[in-house]
Amino acid sequence: MLNRHEAPLSGQSTFRRLVTYSLPHKARFLAAFVMLGIAIAAEMAIPWLVKTILDEVIVPQQFDWVHLGLLSGLVLGFYVIQAVFQYFQALTFRHGALLVVNDVRKELFEHVLNFPIRTFDKLPSGKLVSYITNDTESLRDMFVSTMPTIIQGSLRITGIFIAIALLDWRLMLLSLALIPVLLLTMHWYRKVSMPIFDGIRGQISNINNNISESLQGMALIQAFQQEKAFQDKFERNNNSWFKFRTRSIAIDSLMLAPFTRLVGSVTAIGIVAWFASASLSTAVEIGTLYAFLNYIERFFDPFRQLSMELRKLQVATVSSKRIFELLDDKEGQHAQPSAFADLTCQKDIEFRNVSLTYDEGHKALSEVSFKAEGGKFTAIVGHSGSGKSSVINLLMRFYQHQQGEILVGGKPIQAMPDAQLRRLFGLVSQDPYIFSGSILENIDLSHRNADKAKVKVAAEQVKAAKFIERLSDGYDHQPGYGGSSLSTGERQLLALARALAHDPQIFLLDEATANIDSETEEAVKAALANIQRGRTVIAVAHRLSTVQNADQILVMSKGKVVQSGIHDELVSQPGDYRELYLAQKTKEENAHENINLGLAAASAA
Ligand SMILES: Nc1ncnc2c1ncn2[C@@H]1O[C@H](COP(=O)(O)OP(=O)(O)OP(=O)(O)O)[C@@H](O)[C@H]1O
Numbered sequence: 001m002l003n004r005h006e007a008p009l010s011g012q013s014t015f016r017r018l019v020t021y022s023l024p025h026k027a028r029f030l031a032a033f034v035m036l037g038i039a040i041a042a043e044m045a046i047p048w049l050v051k052t053i054l055d056e057v058i059v060p061q062q063f064d065w066v067h068l069g070l071l072s073g074l075v076l077g078f079y080v081i082q083a084v085f086q087y088f089q090a091l092t093f094r095h096g097a098l099l100v101v102n103d104v105r106k107e108l109f110e111h112v113l114n115f116p117i118r119t120f121d122k123l124p125s126g127k128l129v130s131y132i133t134n135d136t137e138s139l140r141d142m143f144v145s146t147m148p149t150i151i152q153g154s155l156r157i158t159g160i161f162i163a164i165a166l167l168d169w170r171l172m173l174l175s176l177a178l179i180p181v182l183l184l185t186m187h188w189y190r191k192v193s194m195p196i197f198d199g200i201r202g203q204i205s206n207i208n209n210n211i212s213e214s215l216q217g218m219a220l221i222q223a224f225q226q227e228k229a230f231q232d233k234f235e236r237n238n239n240s241w242f243k244f245r246t247r248s249i250a251i252d253s254l255m256l257a258p259f260t261r262l263v264g265s266v267t268a269i270g271i272v273a274w275f276a277s278a279s280l281s282t283a284v285e286i287g288t289l290y291a292f293l294n295y296i297e298r299f300f301d302p303f304r305q306l307s308m309e310l311r312k313l314q315v316a317t318v319s320s321k322r323i324f325e326l327l328d329d330k331e332g333q334h335a336q337p338s339a340f341a342d343l344t345c346q347k348d349i350e351f352r353n354v355s356l357t358y359d360e361g362h363k364a365l366s367e368v369s370f371k372a373e374g375g376k377f378t379a380i381v382g383h384s385g386s387g388k389s390s391v392i393n394l395l396m397r398f399y400q401h402q403q404g405e406i407l408v409g410g411k412p413i414q415a416m417p418d419a420q421l422r423r424l425f426g427l428v429s430q431d432p433y434i435f436s437g438s439i440l441e442n443i444d445l446s447h448r449n450a451d452k453a454k455v456k457v458a459a460e461q462v463k464a465a466k467f468i469e470r471l472s473d474g475y476d477h478q479p480g481y482g483g484s485s486l487s488t489g490e491r492q493l494l495a496l497a498r499a500l501a502h503d504p505q506i507f508l509l510d511e512a513t514a515n516i517d518s519e520t521e522e523a524v525k526a527a528l529a530n531i532q533r534g535r536t537v538i539a540v541a542h543r544l545s546t547v548q549n550a551d552q553i554l555v556m557s558k559g560k561v562v563q564s565g566i567h568d569e570l571v572s573q574p575g576d577y578r579e580l581y582l583a584q585k586t587k588e589e590n591a592h593e594n595i596n597l598g599l600a601a602a603s604a605a
């Protein structure tokens with residue numbers, strides 16, 4: 001889970017927070033309330049009218065047909081009013097509720113889109129998906145059914161009390177005693193069920209995460225025959241979900257409905273007894289008894305409904321807590337200063353004593369200093385884990401360095417908003433991602449009418465056009481989930497085209513040509529040299545052959561820049577670069593030799 005600095009939200013403040021989301025739609029909710037009030041008033045009038053008919057017409061047997069007709073007409077009229085307003089208030093209320101959930105979901109996704117990249121290191125995608133889909137869904141449940149039930153229930157209960165008090169205030173006092181009993185039950189239920197629902201929700205998000213992780217790594221699971229292990233892990237979560245769920249069913253079925261029914265029956269017996277004893281001294285009107293029993297019956301209605309909704313309310317409280325905790329998670333987010341008007345100068349990049357620690361662990365970069373001149377080609381080489389990608393991560397402000405200063409165009413990067421900073425860069429990351437959609441949409445990520453001509457030019461310049469045009473549907477080809485129908489090299493070419501179409505002033509290439517065959521790589525290199533004019537390039541490379549003509553080569557080792565210079569200088573002096581260079585050269589020669597040997601053996605056979 002996320003690290004939090006704030007105290008956990010209580011149920012009440014969660015609820016208050018939810019209410020603030022309905023404020024933008026307050027006119028709609030107000031209208032729904034008014035309609036609800038009318039519907040309830042009409043409902044309350046009906047037993048009263050029936051009582052009048054009983055007491056004034058039927059019991060005294062004074063059949064004044066006009067009077068009777070008028071009263072019956074009124075009963076019918078109130079039924080119609082109740083039905084009509086009930087319908088429209090439900091409609092209005094639910095519509096408003098959906099709007100609220102829509103807003104929450106939108107805000108949640110927008111928030112996630114702006115999360116610092118480091119948050120995703122800790123928060124698995126399956127869990128996030130669960131937050132944005134399942135949790136907002138139970139919020140919908142709560143807004144669409146629970147809130148209206150609670151509001152309607154409390155209004156109805158109030159209306160019933162007023163009606164009973166008008167009938168006989170002693171009866172009202174008697175019925176008042178019911179309320180604490182029912183409220184205590186609800187309170188107890190809340191307390192007992194909260195951790196259970198928490199558990200259910202937690203397990204669901206674990207299950208989601210299991211699934212999404214297994215799906216992503218399916219080829220690996222099958223290759224290493226780990227189906228059983230992953231199945232076991234899944235079953236553990238699933239069983240735990242099952243246990244929580246059975247417990248919740250036990251509490252629900254034992255507690256709620258039977259209990260309110262019991263209280264209801266006891267009350268009914270008490271009332272009849274009270275009427276029996278009262279009628280010994282004074283005559284009790286039969287209409288009053290009817291109306292009273294009718295009101296009491298109606299009184300238990302909302303309680304029964306409320307107890308059924310309590311479950312959803314509990315689920316929704318847990319969900320909204322998770323949602324709000326996610327929304328409140330501002331950790332690692334930095335202030336966005338106002339944009340610079342003039343960033344037209346040469347895009348020099350300078351690191352001054354920059355140190356970076358990802359987690360509490362070791363330093364990924366320690367006191368790194370270098371200057372990459374604007375319009376020049378700077379290469380970064382070094383062993384795996386030496387911190388090359390980390391330099392790129394800091395430049396893009398995906399992570400925050402703890403020490404030192406990073407300047408772009410002479411300005412410290414934290415002095416400009418992320419959007420302006422990132423606009424300068426065209427990034428080809430080490431692991432290029434392909435989104436769902438066509439190749440065209442993957443090169444121009446804006447999702448707005450992509451400029452096909454621009455996309456084509458970019459694809460041609462990085463030599464991606466060759467493979468794209470070979471596809472039957474060309475630029476409209478859908479490369480499958482995660483680009484599964486493309487080779488790794490083709491994905492890299494697409495990523496290069498994407499960076500170019502972005503028309504950046506600085507290229508950041510992290511192993512951008514590592515998976516491309518030598519022939520295409522030569523072509524891409526030539527193309528890059530061509531488009532590079534006036535642009536700054538920072539390229540991370542494993543294969544030293546690709547950076548030999550760089551204006552500057554930085555050699556990294558264990559988070560430090562240990563050497564810098566041009567290729568000829570660096571090979572002629574002892575050091576990491578020379579070792580790497582010689583090692584790669586031997587490897588290539590061996591490979592060459594092996595091929596020759598293989599060919600010789602083949603021809604001899
Ligand atoms: N997101 C992260 N969270 C924690 N540690 C990280 C993270 N990314 C990288 N590191 C650590 O930082 C160090 C430098 O990693 P970096 O990715 O910069 O290496 P690299 O030089 O790009 O390696 P490679 O050539 O394999 O891509 C490594 O020890 C790595 O374990």
Ligand SMILES: [Mg+2]
Pocket residue numbers: 388389390430510
């Ligand atoms: Mg790397």
